[in-house]
Amino acid sequence: MVDETTLKALFIEIHKSVHRASEEALNFGSCSDWIYPPDGGLTQQEKDSLKALKLSPDAKSGLHKLIRHACVSPIFDLFCLIDGVGDPETGNFDPWLGLTLAPKPDEYEPMLHDELYESYHDYKKHVDESGNAC
Numbered sequence: 001m002v003d004e005t006t007l008k009a010l011f012i013e014i015h016k017s018v019h020r021a022s023e024e025a026l027n028f029g030s031c032s033d034w035i036y037p038p039d040g041g042l043t044q045q046e047k048d049s050l051k052a053l054k055l056s057p058d059a060k061s062g063l064h065k066l067i068r069h070a071c072v073s074p075i076f077d078l079f080c081l082i083d084g085v086g087d088p089e090t091g092n093f094d095p096w097l098g099l100t101l102a103p104k105p106d107e108y109e110p111m112l113h114d115e116l117y118e119s120y121h122d123y124k125k126h127v128d129e130s131g132n133a134c
Contacts, residue, residue, distance in 0.1 A: 001100060001101055017071075018072050021067070021071050022071060038121075082101065083098050
């Protein structure tokens with residue numbers, strides 16, 4: 001496991017990223033920069049409709065909280081898998097013991113941020129058109 005100072009920095013960066021993602025979503029950010037899902041972005045009609053929304057301060061505050069929750073939920077699920085208190089639904093792990101975070105031994109390991117987007121196509125093969133697991 002990594003040291004407490006490293007974990008604290010990691011968690012702070014995660015919370016900052018969740019907050020930033022929520023702010024960008026509420027302001028509709030630069031929709032042309034969105035890269036997820038990798039198989040399609042917003043249509044022009046979707047962009048125009050989103051920009052036309054007029055939200056009250058309470059609606060904007062509530063939506064900001066909903067988006068932050070949606071952003072942090074997958075991170076929480078990932079940490080449950082890492083901790084070994086959640087089990088992956090794919091693969092054949094009996095038992096699933098979790099993973100350990102450790103400092104990288106060298107710079108030549110696979111880059112997870114790159115692998116994330118590349119793995120989307122594996123995910124799409126695993127779910128049907130409605131988004132349900134096959």
